[in-house]
Amino acid sequence: xxxxxxxxxxxxxxxxxxxxxxxxxxxxxxxxxxxxxxxxxxxxxxxxxxxxxxxxxxxxxxxxxxxxxxxxxxxxxxxxxxxxxxxxxxxxxxxxxxxxxxxxxxxxxxxxxxxxxxxxxxxxxxxxxxxxxxxxxxxxxxxxxxxxxxxxxxxxxxxxxxxxxxxxxxxxxxxxxxxxxxxxxxxxxxxxxxxxxxxxxxxxxxxxxxxxxxxxxxxxxxxxxxxxxxxxxxxxxxxxxxxxxxxxxxxxxxxxxxxxxxxxxxxxxxxxxxxxxxx
Amino acid sequence: xxxxxxxxxxxxxxxxxxxxxxxxxxxxxxxxxxxxxxxxxxxxxxxxxxxxxxxxxxxxxxxx
Numbered sequence: 001x002x003x004x005x006x007x008x009x010x011x012x013x014x015x016x017x018x019x020x021x022x023x024x025x026x027x028x029x030x031x032x033x034x035x036x037x038x039x040x041x042x043x044x045x046x047x048x049x050x051x052x053x054x055x056x057x058x059x060x061x062x063x064x065x066x067x068x069x070x071x072x073x074x075x076x077x078x079x080x081x082x083x084x085x086x087x088x089x090x091x092x093x094x095x096x097x098x099x100x101x102x103x104x105x106x107x108x109x110x111x112x113x114x115x116x117x118x119x120x121x122x123x124x125x126x127x128x129x130x131x132x133x134x135x136x137x138x139x140x141x142x143x144x145x146x147x148x149x150x151x152x153x154x155x156x157x158x159x160x161x162x163x164x165x166x167x168x169x170x171x172x173x174x175x176x177x178x179x180x181x182x183x184x185x186x187x188x189x190x191x192x193x194x195x196x197x198x199x200x201x202x203x204x205x206x207x208x209x210x211x212x213x214x215x216x217x218x219x220x221x222x223x224x225x226x227x228x229x230x231x232x233x234x235x236x237x238x239x240x241x242x243x244x245x246x247x248x249x250x251x252x253x254x255x256x257x258x259x260x261x262x263x264x265x266x267x268x269x270x271x272x273x274x275x276x277x278x279x
Numbered sequence: 280x281x282x283x284x285x286x287x288x289x290x291x292x293x294x295x296x297x298x299x300x301x302x303x304x305x306x307x308x309x310x311x312x313x314x315x316x317x318x319x320x321x322x323x324x325x326x327x328x329x330x331x332x333x334x335x336x337x338x339x340x341x342x343x
Contacts, residue, residue: 186316188323190298190323191327194320194324195327202282202283205286254283257280258283261331261335264334
């Protein structure tokens with residue numbers, strides 16, 4: 001009976017979640033405005049349909065440009081721009097190597113890129129006319145699947161195929177350990193699948209919530225001055241823009257930090273920085 | 280970082296439920312694996328939370 005109730009609730013959960021997401025409004029971006037002006041034009045409809053991918057590519061292109069400009073004329077005595085980039089790279093190196101130790105150096109490019117990409121995707125939503133691609137579950141799921149595949153690949157590369165299977169079995173070394181394998185193996189496999197789901201849902205939920213909050217307060221600000229028929233409203237959203245700066249950065253840090261921890265959990269035990277962990 | 284814990288705890292049973300539904304559907308043994316995997320998902324998520332907290336405590340201890 002109780003199982004029936006759970007199944008019934010779960011079968012209704014997905015449509016409810018979709019309805020909830022449809023009910024949450026974000027601020028219009030220039031692609032939305034273009035789509036309203038030129039609805040029916042094939043390329044505008046295409047752009048509107050793929051707007052999250054478009055803004056994600058825009059961010060990626062911006063980062064590539066910054067990287068190219070920052071590295072094309074490197075000097076021994078760096079200028080302000082090169083200094084800024086070096087500070088960012090050093091901070092990212094510290095973030096990764098604090099957890100992974102000296103071995104973490106080779107993971108800095110992946111985790112660093114991930115951090116900067118997510119940070120810019122989160123913050124681009126604050127710019128008027130732009131949209132955070134991370135407020136779509138498709139974008140965050142793609143990022144989380146990338147992390148999932150990279151972590152599994154790292155596990156296979158660092159431990160070897162038998163070491164990887166041994167890790168999944170909970171590294172049994174005695175009779176009790178081997179008796180626990182039927183329990184540990186499904187638990188470990190489930191754990192690996194939980195990682196991308198929790199990563200993607202958390203980032204998506206936070207950024208969508210933040211963007212919806214800003215949109216709601218923009219609406220309130222306009223409604224508050226509607227009696228005067230003015231073409232603008234009270235900027236009630238301003239404190240939440242500052243909050244979005246903070247939460248956008250925190251979410252990017254948390255995503256990168258969790259990726260680092262997942263990589264660290266996959267590395268051979270004795271190589272862990274600090275006290276060895278039991279899996 | 281602590282804000283990630285509820286999400287992991289929610290994702291565990293959810294992943295277990297989805298996997299269980301898929302496997303149950305293939306083998307026609309509903310609802311046994313769904314129930315077992317949803318419970319195992321919860322256990323796995325608790326285990327993962329413990330790992331993350333332990334890792335963070337280790338990191339803080341090294342900083343001090």
